[in-house]
Amino acid sequence: MDFDLNEDQQAVLESVERLLAQHAGPARAVALNRAGDYDHDLHAALEAAGFNQIARDLARDDTLAGLEAALTVEAIARSGGVVAAAAQMLVAPALCERTIEGPVAICTVGELTQPTPVRFAAHARSLLVLDDGDAYLVSPAPGTFEPVRTSFGYPMGRLSEGASVEPDREGQALGAGAADTLRNWWRLGLAVEAVGTMDAALGHTVEYLRQRRQFGRTIGSFQAVQHRLSLCAIEVEASRWLTREAAFHNAQPEAVAAAAAYALQAADTLFTETHQLSGAIGFTCEFDLHVWSMRLLALRQELGGVGAARRALVEARWGAA
């Protein structure tokens, strides 16, 4: 057991944070979100620096470097990066033997049969589809998905009327067991993104409450406010360490279900509390909280959210649900 980053992990994190300082950040996220755009520049920069393949490149003895990839995705989420980092860096390497073309989006087959907005689908070159006991890879032609306006902080797309998606003709390696693999790594990705996003939302709120004065004192000095923030901090830290542990164990089903069950519940708490404590300014576009807070609610909607994660946890732990 060791909760400190080793030298290699430290180097990975510093390097991605340097890149993000240059290519990402809340202002950029706001501009991209307004246009419903994907951050192709950030995606390309991550690709060029080797981060998109990090899980495979740092693999040892054929074991994916899930933790290093998760640390990278967590940092990208913290920066508000508008890229499909979890799908690209965590899910795709676990599922596909060859490198698939990004951006990568993920959805359930239900989101195609009853078309609903799917994160990153309008920009995706590869789409991973979970169909109950099966999983398949699709390379959607341009126009297959139409952009959808959303309140929830990520570019989204919906299957266009009359369009359909078929399993990739190359049918790459999404055979037996692929559905479970997809489910577990997707769930891990959601937890990791939630952690980075909650971290930033709480940090932004705490910073504001250290400055903002009302009733002749800083709001952050009121005990009623402090206790709520302290409880939020506990939620974020517990989510962070559960998730990192699950990533280290490469999305082992019980570990990842626990991490997602906890982190996605925490995401609801963090959304509610950061907005409540930030007051009216928290709802405005000039205050960056929304860059992270709105995303938390989108993350909670994927793969059955908290309820499905808890069911998966009960099944993994006790063999029944």
Next chain:
Amino acid sequence: MEFNWSPEDIEHRREIREFLDEELPDNWEEISQHGPGGDSQAAFSRQFCGRMAEKGWLTQHWPGEYGGRDCEPWRHSIVGEEMWAIGEPRGSQYMNVNWIGPAIMHYGTQAQKQLHLPKISAGDVLWCQGFSEPEAGSDLAALRTRAERIGDNYVINGSKIWTSYCNHADYIFLLVRTDPSSSRQQGISVLLVPMDTPGIEVREIPSVVGERYFHEVFFTDVTVPASVLLGEENNGWGVVNYALQFERIGAARYARAAVTLDRLAEVAAERGMLDDPIVVDRLGEARALCEAARVLVYKVIDLRAKDQPPTADTQLARVLSTTCDNAIGRLALEIFGPESREYASYADNNFRLAMTAGVAVGATEVQLNLIAARFLKLPRE
């Protein structure tokens, strides 16, 4: 960063489980129904800790010079998890090995070390902690119990409250005010007082938690030699802070909660309750909470294993660990339903032993204050 147990640690956990299988009698559940402070468990702990000492496991995390084996805190945490999970057969002696012994090692005189450490590591001495007072609960620094230096003695007058384990204890780790003109954290000292000293009276405070759980301890002109002073006079606050960094996560509450929860899931399955999606949801939520508490406690053990000073991580872990204990205690009542109405039923025992978690060793609100100040760096004003 990595999250694997070493093969040696995995083997040690197996050994401990095997040992528990052999040592715990068939009526262990009955013996342990009133918790570590109960009469039967206290008596059992002397025999059990003696057996652990023979194995060399009781104080294996202590330095070799004090009879330990210099094992990493991780090794000792495995013992803590396995013991607490099964209802703590070490009784109150978990405190001895977790923090009373280490505090004596750190601050004790040679004579104090020679007197106390061999007894603790042999597993045949019971301690209690004399901290809270009627007017000093969460606000511990308000304590008033007075120890007056007269010649070579201290004369103690005052009272302690909520004291657990004191009805069986051989010694009390006692916080007193030695400087009458002082206030708050200054002027406090720690005395290691034999409980059979004349002038000490213990009265049980009946409570809904269980029998022999809370007590008041009255000190009337209790005279002890000045050699019972631990550390410097009037510097007891430093001693207590040192000691408590070990105590706040000393009891592996999440481990007991996790074992209880496994039993609840088994019962729910047997009774066909898993067809109810609400029950499944509650079980999943509870399991995630146990895991969250565990991983935050591990973060603190990691700091300790690296000999780093304690941080607010201790408070984060403490709050979640007590939340978890409480939540699973209440869930037991729901899963067992009407059966839990009977005193000393499985669910009732678990619930009662968990219900004090958020108040003992510094209420949750005090921990939240510390998180706000130290972890979030929020202003005090």
